[in-house]
Amino acid sequence: xxxxxxxxxxxxxxxxxxxxxxxxxxxxxxxxxxxxxxxxxxxxxxxxxxxxxxxxxxxxxxxxxxxxxxxxxxxxxxxxxxxxxxxxxxxxxxxxxxxxxxxxxxxxxxxxxxxxxxxxxxxxxxxxxxxxxxxxxxxxxxxxxxxxxxxxxxxxxxxxxxxxxxxxxxxxxxxxxxxxxxxxxxxxxxxxxxxxxxxxxxxxxxxxxxxxxxxxxxxx
Amino acid sequence: xxxxxxxxxxxxxxxxxxxxxxxxxxxxxxxxxxxxxxxxxxxxxxxxxxxxxxxxxxxxxxxxxxxxxxxxxxxxxxxxxxxxxxxxxxxxxxxxxxxxxxxxxxxxxxxxxxxxxxxxxxxxxxxxxxxxxxxxxxxxxxxxxxxxxxxxxxxxxxxxxxxxxxxxxxxxxxxxxxxxxxxxxxxxxxxxxxxxxxxxxxxxxxxxxxxxxxxxxxxxxxxxxxxxxxxxxxxxxxxxxxxxxxxxxxxxxxxxxxxxxxxxxxxxxxxxxxxxxxxxxxxxxxxxxxxxxxx
Numbered sequence: 001x002x003x004x005x006x007x008x009x010x011x012x013x014x015x016x017x018x019x020x021x022x023x024x025x026x027x028x029x030x031x032x033x034x035x036x037x038x039x040x041x042x043x044x045x046x047x048x049x050x051x052x053x054x055x056x057x058x059x060x061x062x063x064x065x066x067x068x069x070x071x072x073x074x075x076x077x078x079x080x081x082x083x084x085x086x087x088x089x090x091x092x093x094x095x096x097x098x099x100x101x102x103x104x105x106x107x108x109x110x111x112x113x114x115x116x117x118x119x120x121x122x123x124x125x126x127x128x129x130x131x132x133x134x135x136x137x138x139x140x141x142x143x144x145x146x147x148x149x150x151x152x153x154x155x156x157x158x159x160x161x162x163x164x165x166x167x168x169x170x171x172x173x174x175x176x177x178x179x180x181x182x183x184x185x186x187x188x189x190x191x192x193x194x195x196x197x198x199x200x201x202x203x204x205x206x207x208x209x210x211x212x213x214x215x216x217x218x219x220x
Numbered sequence: 221x222x223x224x225x226x227x228x229x230x231x232x233x234x235x236x237x238x239x240x241x242x243x244x245x246x247x248x249x250x251x252x253x254x255x256x257x258x259x260x261x262x263x264x265x266x267x268x269x270x271x272x273x274x275x276x277x278x279x280x281x282x283x284x285x286x287x288x289x290x291x292x293x294x295x296x297x298x299x300x301x302x303x304x305x306x307x308x309x310x311x312x313x314x315x316x317x318x319x320x321x322x323x324x325x326x327x328x329x330x331x332x333x334x335x336x337x338x339x340x341x342x343x344x345x346x347x348x349x350x351x352x353x354x355x356x357x358x359x360x361x362x363x364x365x366x367x368x369x370x371x372x373x374x375x376x377x378x379x380x381x382x383x384x385x386x387x388x389x390x391x392x393x394x395x396x397x398x399x400x401x402x403x404x405x406x407x408x409x410x411x412x413x414x415x416x417x418x419x420x421x422x423x424x425x426x427x428x429x430x431x432x433x434x435x436x437x438x439x440x441x442x443x444x445x446x447x448x449x450x451x452x453x454x455x456x457x458x459x460x461x462x463x464x465x466x467x468x469x470x471x472x473x474x475x476x477x478x479x480x481x482x483x484x485x486x487x488x489x490x491x492x493x494x495x496x497x498x499x500x501x502x503x504x505x506x507x508x509x510x511x512x513x514x515x
């Protein structure tokens with residue numbers, strides 16, 4: 001089931017005018033910010049489908065930038081997000097794409113600075129609920145409802161066991177887990193949704209595993 | 221966990237409790253949170269709704285585009301004249317639904333029920349019932365859980381997104397949710413709630429999402445108004461003992477299939493319907509300051 005909580009239906013509390021095009025867009029922007037982990041120097045946003053056709057009317061542009069500035073759906077600063085981003089020296093570029101996507105409300109966000117960049121694709125499925133469907137070229141499904149760990153690692157034996165051992169040691173239960181890779185033996189991504197928030201200590205411990213390249217925790 | 225309306229009604233009947241109780245229990249089970257935490261979160265949402273309604277019926281709220289605003293106030297004043305044809309309760313609900321959507325269109329703070337574009341129906345009806353039936357605060361919170369339970373089924377088995385299913389998925393769903401919750405608050409049975417939802421949603425089938433200039437204003441605000449009135453009539457019909465010949469779950473399924481076959485131009489793309497009328501196009505050009513022939 002896509003919608004698990006009654007507050008997916010009666011909620012979120014948000015700045016209008018559209019739950020999918022405003023609140024959902026803000027949430028996609030905020031997940032991108034979480035994943036990037038710091039203020040980006042630039043944000044390149046591409047809109048597809050209904051997002052591309054109506055983003056100005058729905059305030060999708062201000063909302064998604066508001067999310068990138070780390071604002072929640074009910075944060076009234078969303079209304080001024082574009083000028084606030086300018087004040088913070090974040091370069092914003094928006095593109096309307098013609099390509100047909102699986103979901104009508106799709107956005108692609110690239111955040112970056114001189115140290116690196118991330119690229120993600122998010123969809124807004126209705127009522128403010130979102131899914132992240134792609135990260136740095138990996139297909140993934142992330143409900144955004146539970147704390148999650150995204151672990152970039154080498155596609156080799158022992159990777160899953162190593163990470164699972166650290167989680168078990170800290171008594172963290174895995175609710176949902178997926179592993180994907182672009183090519184055999186190359187870079188792979190582990191997505192782990194957990195029941196509790198995880199400490200930074202645990203993140204560092206996983207990061208210290210020789211097989212692991214990068215760990216990001218989101219949705220606390 | 222209930223997967224459809226039939227299971228929801230069955231659970232409530234077997235436990236001899238209300239739909240809202242089943243929704244609260246399920247929320248506790250899924251999230252592991254206490255009943256108090258869940259009730260107080262819903263109470264906070266209720267407060268947001270209350271403030272939006274209050275703002276909309278007392279202030280002249282205007283959207284940035286200038287397309288909507290001030291109608292809730294007009295209706296409240298008209299009601300005071302005592303000349304209304306459809307009755308004070310009905311118009312109170314309608315004006316409070318409009319109030320919420322006017323605040324939403326003005327980028328004010330609202331609570332999505334189930335979406336922002338359809339956020340007027342459930343609170344509109346609820347705050348009119350507050351005047352008519354004098355419910356306790358607990359009963360008002362329960363009203364939101366009852367409507368949430370029906371919305372939960374629609375969201376998982378069909379859609380609550382205008383871009384995916386048209387306005388029938390948004391205002392249609394909200395109307396069905398409100399109708400079912402009115403029945404519970406008015407003392408009806410769980411199966412009467414399901415009948416009310418079915419009757420209400422049946423009358424919203426096929427409704428397209430065609431917002432002028434892509435803004436959640438025209439016709440969204442007035443569709444919420446009509447959704448509120450539709451919900452009240454459907455609830456009254458169900459409370460009178462009228463049943464829907466097509467069961468609620470099948471109506472929801474029909475809504476889903478209609479949404480799938482609806483052309484993209486009529487699903488929140490501002491390319492068809494009212495958005496594509498000469499006046500709709502003119503307004504769009506004016507708002508965005510672009511030449512008409514560019515479109």
